[in-house]
Amino acid sequence: MAVDQAGSPPALDDAEAYGQFREMFGAPSAIxxxxxxxxxFDPRPVEEGAEDGELMLPLPCGGAMVFRRIEVGGNEGWLGEQRIELGSPSELDAPLDYRRAAFISGAFSGEDQDPRARRYYYLGKYEVTDLQYxxxxxxxxxxNRGRRPAVRISWxxxxxFTRRYTEWLYENARERLPREDGIPGYLRLPTEVEWEYAARGGSLVDEAAFRKSLFPMDGEVTDYAWIRESVSSSFKPRPxxxxxxNPLGLYDILGNAAELVFDLFRLSTNGRLHGQAGGxxxxxxxxxxxxxxxxTSWRREHPQFNPAVGKANRLDTVGFRVAISAPVLTSEQRxxxxxxxxxxxxGDTGAALAEGERCGALVAEARSALSAMQADLERCLVDTGRQSLSVFPEPPLPQIAPPGRLPAWFRLRxxxxxxxxxxxxxxGLWFLQAKDPDKALLLFKTAARKGDAWSALAIGAMYDPNLFKAKDFRPEQTAFSKANPDMAYCWYRVAESLGEKRAQLRLNALMAGGEGADIRLSRVSAGCLKVLKQYGGN
Known part of the structure; x- marks a missing residue:
């Protein structure tokens, strides 16, 4: 090694210095x-010869983590990007995940550094396991901890984790990291766009399949995702x-553990994300x-902190997987x-902005008209202890049996x-409007069994003593002849478990009403326990 005039060796860049260190001392076998x-760390290895789409990085303690390469289109140069459509067309949870446009590009351009080559990023093949964490x-x-995903992990x-893992790799296995313009990549949580693009199947599915609510599946949903209906889920994370x-070779991208992303939660509004950032x-x-x-569009917010314990929020349903990315501005030449x-x-920017504003106004006008047409069918609320129905248009009752005779109960189910x-x-709302609360109750129970929180809330209201006490109470609002605070309590608990935020307000009103004041302390009925077990209340 040459020595400069001051008696010190010449400066080496990090990569060269690291290479010389490896030549002098060798590599630890764990790497x-x-x-x-x-x-x-890789329970489902790819077939021999198909490893090009995978990257394995070492972990401390002799472990490893496997990543899949996610290729992205839009190869028009360094400013090129791919426009994609995320979210759901359903208005059921529209403020949470309604359809919107997004843009994506990859962090890496390959060994040739060609700005018009297909760019890519890396995403963990599996959720980070407890052992890896x-x-x-x-x-x-x-x-002996098995392959269960690490849960009860705060953001x-x-x-x-990504900071420590990156620093360990920089010190022990820098040459194993992908590079962009000579700069080694680093680990982080994926962005929401990166996560959902990969979950939908990315470049390996056509546009029609990409827009669907689930990626293409050869079999049942439970063949791909651990969910409540899975025979062996046991209501806990599985290996x-x-x-x-999914089509990109990502395992458990749906179900098992919900996965953290780098972004904070924002509502969906008018084809874009709202400006307020939350949990x-x-x-x-x-x-x-x-x-x-x-x-694949499912997205939920959780508070960053748990006020009850004064610490960062950690949930037993939440884990994460890791992405590999790189800086954007890597050199003066770039x-x-x-x-x-x-x-x-x-030169094209001004015209594009003007056209975009015009199209945006037309889309907003059309969406407003559609929303107005649907508003009456969605405006059935539980408020101040009673169920109040809006004035519906006169829809025909659903044709669920031959005309001229009422369907039998089993036929309805x-x-x-x-x-x-x-x-x-x-x-169910139509039957309730038609003053047939018995059939409405049956349909609300069916919807609740399918996970509809509002329907569970409505059933609780049918039992609620506050409904029967209301001045404008009408018998056709409920399927029952008298109130049952015990069952009201149970159905409100089911609604709360399914994510209905108004359920806690109804529980508070029930307790304040007197008849339900001791429900939490007394032993609930067998019927209540059956409801909680069958519909998932806790």
């Missing part, structure tokens, strides 16, 4: 050959990689999710190339069991 059994965050754990824990993957955002559903609520591309695009929860709930 080159993981000591963990392959089943502990502890290998980074603690001393080397016992390997801050997950970010800290990763036990079921089938942490999770995607994909989990082992307690109902089949009819499972979709910045100059981006500037040149921007100048060539500047048979007809609606394959409908989604929103449609079953709508039919």
């Amino acid at each position: 080159e050959v993981p000591r963990w059994d392959e089943d502990e 502890r290998a980074v965050m603690e001393d080397c754990p016992e390997k 801050y824990d997950a970010v800290e 990763v990689g036990s079921l089938k993957p 942490f955002l999770v995607k994909g559903g989990h082992f307690r999710s109902w089949r009819n609520t499972l979709r 910045i100059e190339a981006i500037d040149q591309e921007w100048e060539s695009l500047a 048979e007809t609606v069991q394959y409908m989604d929860a929103a449609k079953v709930r709508q039919y």
Whole structure:
């Protein structure tokens, strides 16, 4: 090694210095050959010869983690990107995940650094397991923890995991990381767009399949996702990689553990995300999710902190998987190339903005008209202890039996069991408007069994003593001849468990009413326990 005039060796860049260190001292065996059994970090290895789409990185304690390469289109240069459509067309949870446009690009351009080559990023093949999490965050754990995903992880824990893991890789296995413009990549949580793009199947599915609520499946949903209806889910996370993957080879992307992303939660409004940022955002559903609520667009907010304990919020349904990314402005040459591309695009910007504003106004006008047409069918609320019905238009009763005779109860059940929860709930509203609360109750129960929280809330209101005491009470508002605070309590608990925020208000009103004041302290009825067990209240 040459020495400069000051008697010090010349400065080396990090990559060269690291390479010389490796030549002098060799590589720790834990880096080159993981000591963990392959089943502990890659239970579903790809067939021999198909490894090009995968990347394996070492972990502390002789472990490893496997990533899949996610390729992205839009290869028009360094400013190129792919426009995609995310979210759901359903208005049932429209403020949470309504359809919207988004844009995506990959962090890496390959060895040739060609701005018009297909770009890509990496995403964990599996959810981070408890064993992998502890290998980074603690001393080397016992390997008998199995492959269950790490849960009860706060957003801050997950970010800290990616920081520690990246720093360990930079120190011990920098050459194994993918590079962009000579800069090694780093680990982080995926963005919501990166997560949902990959969950839908990315470039390996056509546009029609990409827009559907679930990625293409060869079999039942339960062949791909651990959810409430899974025979062996046992209402707890299951070992990763036990079921089938999505088209990109990602396992448990739906169900099992809901997955943290880097973004904070924002509402969906007018084809875009709202400006207010809230709590942490999770995607994909989990082992307690109902089949009819499972979709790639599913997104939920959780508070960053738990006020009851004064600590970061950690949930037993929430875990994460890791992405590999790289900086955007990697060198002076890259910045100059981006500037040149921007100048060539500047002339088209004004016209594009004007056309975009015009189209946006037309879309907003059409959406407003559609919303107004649907408003009456969705305006059935539980408020101040009574169920008040809006004035519906006069819809025909659903044709669920031959005209001229009422359907038998079994016929009604048979007809609606394959409908989604929103449609079953709508039919229940029609029967309630037609002053047939018995059939409405049956349909609300069916919808609640499919995971519809509003229907469970409505059933609770039918039992609620506050409904029977209301001045404008009408017998056709309920299927029961008298109030039952015990059952009202149970159905409100079911609604709360399914995510209905108004359920707690109804529970408070029930307790304040006197008749239900001791329900929490006394032993609830066998009927109540049956409801809680069957419909998922806790």
